[in-house]
Amino acid sequence: MRIIIILCMSTNGTTLEGLGHGQRGVIRAVDAQCPQVQRLMTLGLVEGAEVVVAGSAIGGDPLELRLFGRGISLRREQARHFSVTPVGSGD
Amino acid sequence: MVGNPNSGKSTLFNRLTGLRQRVGNYPGVTVERHVGVLDVDGRRIELVDLPGTHALSAHSAEELIAIDVILGRMPGTAAPDGIVAVLDATNLYQGLYLVQQLLELSVPLVVALTMTDAAATAGITIDIDRLSARLGGVPVVPVVATTGRGIDTLRIAIAAIDKSEPPLIEPAWPALRDAATRLLDGTAEPAQRVAVERLLIDGPNASNQALLDGLGADATTRLRRAQDELFGLDPPLAAEARARYAWVRAVLADVQAHGARLAGWRTRVTDFVNRPLPGTLGLFLVMAIVFQAVFAWATPMMDLIDDSAAALGGRAIGLLGDNAFGSLVADGVIAGVGSVIVFLPQILILFLFIILLEDSGYLARAAYLMDRAMRSVGLSGQSIIPMISSFACAVPGIMATRVIPNRRDRIATILAAPFMTCSARLPVYALLIAAFVPDESVGLLNLQGLVLFGLYLFGIVMGVITAFVMRQTALRGPKPPFALMLPEFRTPNLRTVMIQLLGRVRVFLRRAGTVIFVVAVVIWALAYFPRSALVAAERDTAMAEAAMMFAGEELAAAEADIDNRAAARQLEQSFLGRAGKAVEPVFRPLGWDWRVSSAVIAGFPAREVVIAVLGTVYAVGDEADESTLTERLRNSRHADGSPVFTLPMVIGLLIFYACCLQCAATLAVIRRETNTWRWPVFAWTYMTVIGYTGALLANQLL
Numbered sequence: 001m002r003i004i005i006i007l008c009m010s011t012n013g014t015t016l017e018g019l020g021h022g023q024r025g026v027i028r029a030v031d032a033q034c035p036q037v038q039r040l041m042t043l044g045l046v047e048g049a050e051v052v053v054a055g056s057a058i059g060g061d062p063l064e065l066r067l068f069g070r071g072i073s074l075r076r077e078q079a080r081h082f083s084v085t086p087v088g089s090g091d
Numbered sequence: 092m093v094g095n096p097n098s099g100k101s102t103l104f105n106r107l108t109g110l111r112q113r114v115g116n117y118p119g120v121t122v123e124r125h126v127g128v129l130d131v132d133g134r135r136i137e138l139v140d141l142p143g144t145h146a147l148s149a150h151s152a153e154e155l156i157a158i159d160v161i162l163g164r165m166p167g168t169a170a171p172d173g174i175v176a177v178l179d180a181t182n183l184y185q186g187l188y189l190v191q192q193l194l195e196l197s198v199p200l201v202v203a204l205t206m207t208d209a210a211a212t213a214g215i216t217i218d219i220d221r222l223s224a225r226l227g228g229v230p231v232v233p234v235v236a237t238t239g240r241g242i243d244t245l246r247i248a249i250a251a252i253d254k255s256e257p258p259l260i261e262p263a264w265p266a267l268r269d270a271a272t273r274l275l276d277g278t279a280e281p282a283q284r285v286a287v288e289r290l291l292i293d294g295p296n297a298s299n300q301a302l303l304d305g306l307g308a309d310a311t312t313r314l315r316r317a318q319d320e321l322f323g324l325d326p327p328l329a330a331e332a333r334a335r336y337a338w339v340r341a342v343l344a345d346v347q348a349h350g351a352r353l354a355g356w357r358t359r360v361t362d363f364v365n366r367p368l369p370g371t372l373g374l375f376l377v378m379a380i381v382f383q384a385v386f387a388w389a390t391p392m393m394d395l396i397d398d399s400a401a402a403l404g405g406r407a408i409g410l411l412g413d414n415a416f417g418s419l420v421a422d423g424v425i426a427g428v429g430s431v432i433v434f435l436p437q438i439l440i441l442f443l444f445i446i447l448l449e450d451s452g453y454l455a456r457a458a459y460l461m462d463r464a465m466r467s468v469g470l471s472g473q474s475i476i477p478m479i480s481s482f483a484c485a486v487p488g489i490m491a492t493r494v495i496p497n498r499r500d501r502i503a504t505i506l507a508a509p510f511m512t513c514s515a516r517l518p519v520y521a522l523l524i525a526a527f528v529p530d531e532s533v534g535l536l537n538l539q540g541l542v543l544f545g546l547y548l549f550g551i552v553m554g555v556i557t558a559f560v561m562r563q564t565a566l567r568g569p570k571p572p573f574a575l576m577l578p579e580f581r582t583p584n585l586r587t588v589m590i591q592l593l594g595r596v597r598v599f600l601r602r603a604g605t606v607i608f609v610v611a612v613v614i615w616a617l618a619y620f621p622r623s624a625l626v627a628a629e630r631d632t633a634m635a636e637a638a639m640m641f642a643g644e645e646l647a648a649a650e651a652d653i654d655n656r657a658a659a660r661q662l663e664q665s666f667l668g669r670a671g672k673a674v675e676p677v678f679r680p681l682g683w684d685w686r687v688s689s690a691v692i693a694g695f696p697a698r699e700v701v702i703a704v705l706g707t708v709y710a711v712g713d714e715a716d717e718s719t720l721t722e723r724l725r726n727s728r729h730a731d732g733s734p735v736f737t738l739p740m741v742i743g744l745l746i747f748y749a750c751c752l753q754c755a756a757t758l759a760v761i762r763r764e765t766n767t768w769r770w771p772v773f774a775w776t777y778m779t780v781i782g783y784t785g786a787l788l789a790n791q792l793l
Contacts, residue, residue: 032329039572041332042146044185048340055365057460062472064365064459064577068184068343069213071361071577073459075466078573 016065016074016082019053025084026050037081040074043067045082093161093193094177095186096143097452097578099205101125102587103177103236104140107246112140114594117165122156122493123594131250138175138249145185147192147285148293148328150574151496159298161193162286170282173199173252175245180210180217180233181579183347187339194227195268195288197257197281201248202231208238209581214349222346227258237584257281264334267291270317274306291318292327360580374460377453378479381444385437385483386514392436400429418619419612427611430699431604434484435596437514441483442595443588445476445491450583450591454494459575468555469562471495471573474504478554481511485757486603487595489764497571503558505761506774509752510554512547515699519748520546522702526721527741549749553781602763603756610696610755617667618693618704623660630657655707662707667693681747681783682740682790684729691747698753739793743786750782 019025027049030037037045044067045051052066062075094100104112108127115124125140141160142153149155156165163170176193178186193200202223210217223231230248234241262268271287272279279287287306290299291314303310322330363369404421411417448454454476462472473495481488488508495501512520520543528539630653637649662668663685671689678688686708694701702720709723727735752758752775761771 030329032326035326036570036572038326038328038332039150039574041329042148042150042188043574043576044188044332044336044339046329046332046336049336055370056367057463058367058371059463060367062459062462062573062575068182069215070182070185071579073455073462073573073575073577075462075573 014083015080016051016053016084017063017076017079019051019084019086021053021055023086024050024052024088025086027082028085029083031081031083034078034081036078040072040078043072045072045074050087051084092138092140092175092177093157093189094143094205095145095179095182095189097455097576098143098177098179098182098186099236100143100177101140101591102584103203103205103234104138105587105590106236106239106242107249108138110590112590114598117156122153129246129249131246134250136249139171144189146189147289148331149298152498153493154496155298158289161196162289163282164286164298164301171198173201173249173255175249175252176200176202178202178204178231180204180207181213181215183217183343184336184339185576187342188335190226191260191263191335191338192285194229194258194260195262195281196285199252199255199257200229201245201252201255202226202229203245204231204233205236207233207241208235209579216348218346218348222342225342225346227260228256229258230255263338264331266321267331267334270321274310274313274317290314291321292331294318294327370456371460374457377448377457381441381479382482384440384444389436389440393433396429396433396436400425400433404429415619415622419615422619423612423615426615426703427608430611430697431600431607434514434603434607437483438487438599439592439596441480441487442592442599445480445487446588446591446595447583450581450588452578452580455575455577459577462573462575468559470504470507470558471497471500471571472575474500474507474558477504477508478511481508481513484513484515484603485509485511485754486760487599489757489760490598490602492764499562499566499568500571502765502770503561503566505764505770506561506777507554507558509754509757509774509778510550510557510750512550512749513754515697515754516748518699518702520745522705522720523741523745526724527736527738546745546749549746553750557777602760606756606759607697611700614667614693614696614700614704617670618662618665618707620666621664623664626657626660626664630654633657658707659709662689662704667704668708680790681743681786682735682737683744684727684735686727687735687744691753694753695751696753696755698748698751737790739790742793743789746785746789747782750778750785752778 016025016027027045027047030041030045030047032038032041045065049067054064054066054071056063060076062073063079064071064073066072092100092104104125104127107129112125112127115126116122117124122142127138127140129136129138139160141157144154144157147158147161149158159165160168161171161174174193174196176190178190190202204217204219204222207217217233219231219233223229232241232245232248234245236242267288268284270291271284274287274291275284283302286299286302290302293299295303295311295314303314306313318327321327404425407421407425408417411420445454448457457475458472460472461475465472465474474492476494477488477491479488480491485508488511489505492501492504492508495504524539524542528542531538533541633653634650637646637653641649667689668685670692672685674692675683675685675688678691683691686705689708690701690704693704705724706720709720709727724736725734729735758771758775761774762768765771
């Protein structure tokens with residue numbers, strides 16, 4: 001049981017894609033070279049912003065995030081470019 | 092008026108100007124231009140509602156318009172004397188990003204802080220004075236646009252805008268300002284400097300070409316050197332976002348406090364539809380309701396309009412006599428107007444639902460839920476609403492593609508939309524299915540219903556294949572970034588909904604209505620002229636004979652029959668009938684005779700006229716009941732005595748109908764929305780070739 005949790009942390013804990021449902025995280029770094037990502041940065045997904053994963057569409061893609069209380073949706077392939085620091089689990 | 096999408100800007104605009112607004116277009120594009128008039132203390136202020144934008148860097152055609160107007164680079168539109176910045180109190184984070192960019196223009200500015208009621212419910216408190224101080228001392232007016240609270244204060248603030256001092260604000264990114272000032276040799280006004288800052292960030296493009304040319308001969312080199320110094324390897328947009336959001340976070344920490352959120356019904360609804368399965372099922376339910384409404388609710392109204400137009404036409408013939416002028420009024424003008432307004436009930440209901448879904452914030456969620464499915468065929472979630480709308484009519488469907496920011500996605504969606512089974516195809520399907528598909532059960536299902544369903548499915552599949560193939564070939568390109576804001580659910584404002592509904596119906600009538608009407612009159616003329624004196628004389632003889640042989644009801648029936656036969660013979664030798672005979676060899680391999688060919692030709696500019704033409708050509712009158720027409724179709728024979736309407740031929744005809752772009756209004760709208768003849772010509776040719784090939788294969792192979 002414990003091993004599973006550690007595995008989840010190590011594979012999922014580092015990017016936005018890996019945050020679980022309801023989990024909160026602060027964006028640590030953005031791989032901004034990817035043009036898919038720049039629009040999201042203009043919308044506020046930049047270093048230092050805190051987000052909560054609010055859900056996903058059927059099949060787990062795209063994701064819905066809450067950014068300062070506002071819903072914003074992005075695809076998993078874009079979420080991969082955001083490194084986050086999880087900050088406990090919000091509800 | 093500038094603000095983020097969904098910031099309550101349009102509601103506020105409608106509240107400020109009421110019905111005193113005009114909707115036009117910006118030159119060369121299909122973005123609507125809303126201008127309203129505001130009267131304060133005898134002063135007349137022109138207020139322009141710009142398309143919503145998140146930043147001064149454009150992501151879609153609409154955003155580009157907003158930015159061009161703000162920066163004063165829109166031809167024919169003067170730079171604004173002042174800006175009303177609409178700031179959503181529940182979304183200061185994104186709102187302040189734009190406001191900060193606007194402040195750096197040093198144009199007099201008023202901040203309208205909207206949704207203050209929703210912010211209070213969400214437990215957000217905002218220190219207005221401190222916010223105003225942080226924004227360089229500009230007035231910040233809290234309003235609730237739906238109830239009108241604060242509107243008078245805002246009006247007064249807007250009236251005083253030209254007397255107020257431009258905001259004084261420290262730049263969020265001093266290095267950017269310095270670089271722009273250096274490029275301008277230090278002589279620029281703030282607005283021009285901001286335009287150069289945009290040039291530094293966005294790079295040269297069509298909108299700022301004039302500005303770049305004005306910077307001197309070596310401008311491009313100097314620009315590139317400045318960009319290298321400023322951004323290094325960082326993408327400019329990313330660097331800008333980092334710098335400005337750092338400022339926004341500092342302001343937020345200073346002016347905004349979060350209390351406990353009061354969980355209202357909105358939160359609960361949002362939480363429920365956030366879950367993937369209920370969300371998707373909910374979307375299907377919503378789509379089913381829209382469908383049901385568009386088709387079931389509109390039918391009685393449409394029948395009423397149809398009957399009224401026919402009755403009115405009959406009255407006109409009675410009044411004006413059965414001559415060319417009477418026929419023009421009855422079968423040309425009245426039938427033409429009728430064929431336009433018969434669409435109105437469906438269009439009204441469709442627009443009403445779309446506006447309600449849009450204003451309640453659900454449309455974005457539909458796009459989010461359907462994104463994965465649409466992506467697998469090369470489109471994005473935003474294509475779903477145009478596709479659904481096209482089941483009523485491709486015209487509003489194609490107009491709805493404006494929400495798709497990426498041009499390739501948008502054109503692929505426009506090309507797929509006309510394949511959706513629109514309501515004008517339905518009567519033809521119904522007639523042919525009733526006539527030639529046996530009314531029997533297949534398991535639990537009815538075969539006729541199954542065929543109709545199959546035709547709907549066929550349209551969807553053809554549309555999807557088209558979009559997919561186009562996205563792989565002519566419209567091949569990098570995957571556009573997907574970034575969709577999901578607004579909170581809110582109750583739509585009745586006033587805003589009604590103003591929007593009126594506006595959209597007016598646009599539909601202007602774009603589609605005029606085309607449909609002209610087409611109806613032209614087809615009437617082609618089917619009416621030239622008149623044969625011989626046929627008319629023979630009709631009169633037959634009438635005289637009938638008058639001697641029959642009486643009472645028998646006479647009336649005989650006269651109607653003679654009239655219908657005469658009309659059929661007149662049509663046979665009319666321009667339309669001759670054209671049908673001329674092209675018969677082309678359609679011969681599909682199993683069609685000249686009658687079907689004539690009807691199909693008449694249907695090319697407007698597919699809904701086919702039934703009326705078939706009615707005339709088979710001598711049952713153009714208002715004949717279906718069973719008589721069905722009977723005639725079944726008995727129709729080629730010259731060699733073989734039946735015309737064989738099952739393979741009917742299947743081919745249905746395929747032809749499902750594929751062909753027989754609608755001048757759709758072509759006109761594609762031309763308008765894509766701003767080139769290339770796409771309508773391509774769509775028409777492509778769809779006709781597919782329809783012809785499909786019908787040919789069906790007739791030859793089945």
